Amino acid sequence: MSRRAGATALPLMLAPAAAHAGAPLQYLTTQGPRADPATVLLWGLTAISVVVTLLVSGLVVAGVLARRARGVREPAEVPVLSGGGGMRWLGWGVGLTMVALVVSTVWTVAVIAQVNGPPRPSTLTIDVHGAQWWWRAAYGNPDPRLRFETANELHIPVGSPVRVRLQSEDVIHSFWAPALTGKTDTIPGRVNETWIEATRPGRYMGQCTEYCGLEHARMAFFVQADTPAAYAAWARAQAAPAGAPRTAEALQGEQVFEAHCAQCHTVRGVAERGRKGPDLTHVASRPTLAAGALPNTVAALGGWISDPQAIKPGNHMPTPYLSGPDLQAVVAYLETLK
Ligand code: CUA
Numbered sequence: 001m002s003r004r005a006g007a008t009a010l011p012l013m014l015a016p017a018a019a020h021a022g023a024p025l026q027y028l029t030t031q032g033p034r035a036d037p038a039t040v041l042l043w044g045l046t047a048i049s050v051v052v053t054l055l056v057s058g059l060v061v062a063g064v065l066a067r068r069a070r071g072v073r074e075p076a077e078v079p080v081l082s083g084g085g086g087m088r089w090l091g092w093g094v095g096l097t098m099v100a101l102v103v104s105t106v107w108t109v110a111v112i113a114q115v116n117g118p119p120r121p122s123t124l125t126i127d128v129h130g131a132q133w134w135w136r137a138a139y140g141n142p143d144p145r146l147r148f149e150t151a152n153e154l155h156i157p158v159g160s161p162v163r164v165r166l167q168s169e170d171v172i173h174s175f176w177a178p179a180l181t182g183k184t185d186t187i188p189g190r191v192n193e194t195w196i197e198a199t200r201p202g203r204y205m206g207q208c209t210e211y212c213g214l215e216h217a218r219m220a221f222f223v224q225a226d227t228p229a230a231y232a233a234w235a236r237a238q239a240a241p242a243g244a245p246r247t248a249e250a251l252q253g254e255q256v257f258e259a260h261c262a263q264c265h266t267v268r269g270v271a272e273r274g275r276k277g278p279d280l281t282h283v284a285s286r287p288t289l290a291a292g293a294l295p296n297t298v299a300a301l302g303g304w305i306s307d308p309q310a311i312k313p314g315n316h317m318p319t320p321y322l323s324g325p326d327l328q329a330v331v332a333y334l335e336t337l338k
Contacts, residue, residue, distance in 0.1 A: 027178035118161030130173030130186035133215035151278030174210035198225030214314035220292030241269030253333025
């Protein structure tokens with residue numbers, strides 16, 4: 001690398017960072033104490049590498065130019081000689097390399113130790129289960145009336161560390177919300193733990209990041225960080241059982257749900273045995289459907305129920321084959337589940 005090429009390489013390396021600033025899964029800017037130290041480390045190690053590369057390249061080029069300027073003609077074989085100052089350069093080279101490597105290693109180990117556990121005891125634990133191809137999020141509570149489950153979204157209060165207990169219901173998945181934390185696998189038969197904390201309110205995108213079958217790419221989630229008051233209001237609303245249907249159509253829809261959907265889906269207060277699919281007690285409060293594959297609109301919900309395989313081929317929801325009026329009724333019913 002020439003000196004000139006070296007000077008243009010740095011902006012080229014930094015350009016992707018700027019281009020990614022608005023990307024939902026970008027990991028170069030982070031928003032919490034679990035992820036921030038790793039980001040500083042990332043930039044720090046990049047800077048050390050760039051400095052070392054520029055230094056070594058510069059010395060090689062300077063050495064070549066200096067010999068050319070003195071008109072030195074290299075013989076075919078250069079004899080190895082002691083003395084003459086060569087050993088001094090080797091000493092400098094090895095010494096500086098050791099400094100760079102030791103700084104990088106100590107810094108890396110210190111960051112790993114720093115983010116390994118939360119800085120303060122966590123006040124909230126969420127059990128997150130990876131499943132083909134969605135995320136179950138269970139909010140436990142000593143009081144059974146305050147327990148609830150949601151799907152494909154985690155809500156957390158800002159400024160508190162949250163423990164995330166990860167399990168799998170089938171194959172290995174991996175939990176990744178890059179603005180808040182690195183990747184942690186969900187492995188069948190064991191519980192892995194990670195933690196997250198958001199410094200600022202916002203919606204932080206997440207994605208399964210371990211290939212887990214046909215719809216791996218459509219296994220997204222998000223973490224919604226809210227003020228403690230807004231989070232508490234959300235949790236209270238989620239813990240409440242489903243409201244009773246108010247219209248004749250919604251009432252018919254509830255019956256359709258019980259007949260066709262309740263084997264796999266729970267609506268608390270109505271049918272509570274279905275465990276295979278997401279808990280739908282407050283499905284209408286969620287902004288997305290099918291693990292981020294669809295916006296939660298009447299049209300998308302109708303399309304999803306009428307033919308889930310067309311939208312997410314291979315997913316484990318069978319086509320319920322509902323009549324037109326039954327489909328409309330069940331959509332009207334699900335829309336009431338705020
Ligand atoms: Cu689950 Cu990839």
